[in-house]
Amino acid sequence: MTTDVPLTSLYQDLILDHYRKPRNxxxxxxxxxxxxxxxxxxGDEIRLQLLLEDGVIADxxxxxxxxxxxxxxxxxxxxxxxxxxxPDALALGSRFTExxxxxxxxxxxxxxxxxxxxxxxxxxxxxxxxxxxxxxALREAARQSAGEAP
Amino acid sequence: MxxxxxxxxxxxxxxxHQDVNGHPLVYLDNAATSQKPVQVLDAVRRYYEADNANxxxxxxxxxxxxxxxxxxxxxxxxxxxxxxxxxxxxxxxGTTEGINLxxxxxxxxxxxxxxxxxxxxxxxxxxxVPWQLVARxxxxxxxxxxxxxxxxxxxxxxxxxxxxxxxxxxxxxxxSNALGTINPIREIADRVHAAGALLxxxxxxxxxxxxxxxxxxxxxxxxxxxxxxxxxxxxxxxxGRRELLEAMPPYMGGGEMISIxxxxxxxWAPLPHTFEAGTPNISGAVGLAAxxxxxxxxxxxxxxxxxQALVAYALExxxxxxxxxxxxxxxxxxxxxVVSFLLGDAHPHDISTILDSSGVAIRAGHHCTQLxxxxxxxxxxxxxxxxLYNTRDEVDxxxxxxxxxxxxxx
Ligand SMILES: Cc1ncc(COP(=O)(O)O)c(C=O)c1O
Numbered sequence: 090m091t092t093d094v095p096l097t098s099l100y101q102d103l104i105l106d107h108y109r110k111p112r113n114x115x116x117x118x119x120x121x122x123x124x125x126x127x128x129x130x131x132g133d134e135i136r137l138q139l140l141l142e143d144g145v146i147a148d149x150x151x152x153x154x155x156x157x158x159x160x161x162x163x164x165x166x167x168x169x170x171x172x173x174x175x176p177d178a179l180a181l182g183s184r185f186t187e188x189x190x191x192x193x194x195x196x197x198x199x200x201x202x203x204x205x206x207x208x209x210x211x212x213x214x215x216x217x218x219x220x221x222x223x224x225x226a227l228r229e230a231a232r233q234s235a236g237e238a239p
Numbered sequence: 240m241x242x243x244x245x246x247x248x249x250x251x252x253x254x255x256h257q258d259v260n261g262h263p264l265v266y267l268d269n270a271a272t273s274q275k276p277v278q279v280l281d282a283v284r285r286y287y288e289a290d291n292a293n294x295x296x297x298x299x300x301x302x303x304x305x306x307x308x309x310x311x312x313x314x315x316x317x318x319x320x321x322x323x324x325x326x327x328x329x330x331x332x333g334t335t336e337g338i339n340l341x342x343x344x345x346x347x348x349x350x351x352x353x354x355x356x357x358x359x360x361x362x363x364x365x366x367x368v369p370w371q372l373v374a375r376x377x378x379x380x381x382x383x384x385x386x387x388x389x390x391x392x393x394x395x396x397x398x399x400x401x402x403x404x405x406x407x408x409x410x411x412x413x414x415s416n417a418l419g420t421i422n423p424i425r426e427i428a429d430r431v432h433a434a435g436a437l438l439x440x441x442x443x444x445x446x447x448x449x450x451x452x453x454x455x456x457x458x459x460x461x462x463x464x465x466x467x468x469x470x471x472x473x474x475x476x477x478x479g480r481r482e483l484l485e486a487m488p489p490y491m492g493g494g495e496m497i498s499i500x501x502x503x504x505x506x507w508a509p510l511p512h513t514f515e516a517g518t519p520n521i522s523g524a525v526g527l528a529a530x531x532x533x534x535x536x537x538x539x540x541x542x543x544x545x546x547q548a549l550v551a552y553a554l555e556x557x558x559x560x561x562x563x564x565x566x567x568x569x570x571x572x573x574x575x576x577v578v579s580f581l582l583g584d585a586h587p588h589d590i591s592t593i594l595d596s597s598g599v600a601i602r603a604g605h606h607c608t609q610l611x612x613x614x615x616x617x618x619x620x621x622x623x624x625x626x627l628y629n630t631r632d633e634v635d636x637x638x639x640x641x642x643x644x645x646x647x648x649x
Binding site for chain 1: 584585586587588589592593596603604605618619643647648
């Protein structure tokens with residue numbers, strides 16, 4: 090099939106793999122922060138729980154409902170940031186956001202690991218919000234743990 | 240009934256003739272909004288070029304013409320709905336505003352603790368939330384009709400609820416936007432009336448996809464939107480029985496709806512102006528009238544038959560597809576041009592993106608019917624919806640693109 094924007098750039102095997110076998114899915118009884126974010130336009134949602142120990146993401150889980158892009162992205166994010174200091178995880182989120190806005194350098198940034206498979210989403214503007222939902226949840230969790238009003 | 244000359248009709252719709260993502264557009268999101276024929280676009284343009292003025296307030300020639308066009312359009316809506324009293328037709332922004340008007344004005348005046356409003360699980364949020372608001376304000380209770388596995392209402396359950404004697408009004412959709420189900424409004428009206436209650440019909444889909452005769456349907460209120468039936472956005476109408484409307488307080492205050500204004504209180508203009516505060520959407524009314532002319536020229540019954548033939552064809556193609564889950568009545572004769580479905584574990588948004596990349600526009604989501612989605616245990620569905628200008632070839636394009644979805648999500 091020929092299209093202006095190749096679908097293969099969007100639906101890579103790695104994405105479908107994370108969609109079908111999400112990493113770190115479930116609940117975390119001893120979580121220190123818990124947030125629930127929702128994309129009101131399409132109803133995709135993610136519940137993210139973090140166990141923060143001295144500012145480090147010692148463990149985390151997510152649950153969600155939505156399209157392959159939102160769920161795979163959240164799964165990839167959780168594997169990437171587990172064990173990292175929260176500020177580092179947020180910095181990776183900024184890097185990923187740059188990639189979603191078609192920053193070519195970001196797209197080849199090895200630090201993003203599996204998330205690089207989502208580079209093609211930048212060419213589907215209506216789906217960018219789906220890809221960012223996981224990091225939206227992380228930013229919200231950071232705000233909460235910093236004691237700010239959500 | 241002669242079949243539609245779809246090739247000729249398509250020529251009237253400029254927006255259909257474009258490529259999207261490198262493919263000829265296949266527009267199958269008609270339950271969300273329809274495309275507009277040149278006849279409607281021209282009518283709006285002509286109005287602004289030749290007659291534009293405010294209505295009911297000028298003595299000059301343009302104001303006379305604008306008022307004539309505006310009131311002529313109201314007569315046109317009355318004719319379309321099968322009533323001969325144009326004062327029973329209130330201009331609104333659309334279905335949502337019409338329902339809110341009745342909920343706030345009739346509901347605010349007539350509902351109290353112990354009273355019940357009867358809704359169904361298949362209602363659009365526009366026919367749920369206004370009732371939730373007025374129930375909260377008045378202490379009334381909401382009751383819900385279940386939807387069957389096949390997507391129909393259970394009338395026995397309705398009798399049971401009505402027999403409690405507390406239902407004051409039932410607010411139900413004529414045609415479901417998420418399933419396509421055509422509800423038996425006449426039968427429902429008879430049962431509701433026998434219980435001494437009123438019936439508001441959400442006609443957002445009903446008015447677009449088949450003939451409407453409010454008296455034959457037995458409705459007390461009927462609300463619809465222009466944009467779903469080839470008209471402009473931002474205009475619609477509420478029809479109500481005169482004696483009901485006359486007993487209702489105004490919904491909004493402002494110019495146009497008053498008779499005499501004093502410091503502390505005013506008196507209202509007679510129907511229909513009681514409910515039309517402020518400068519109305521005059522060009523929208525003109526465009527809506529042109530849309531109704533267009534639809535009646537084509538023939539509402541023929542449009543419904545055309546849609547049902549497309550649904551029958553689509554269901555035939557889709558049923559054998561591995562992993563497909565179809566929603567709504569099995570009998571294409573019991574539904575309008577809507578096909579809701581799921582395919583394997585592909586999320587509806589993914590289905591929609593893949594289809595869009597081959598130029599096929601469908602809707603993915605909860606279709607503003609979250610209660611219905613919950614009823615079926617799903618968060619969303621993909622929905623293809625047809626109109627008078629859609630073809631069997633376009634159904635084929637839909638099916639071929641769904642094969643791509645199956646390949647990607649294999
Ligand atoms: C069944 C039904 N009711 C109500 C509405 C609301 O119509 P509108 O948004 O034009 O007010 C719609 C359209 O989305 C609908 O399909």
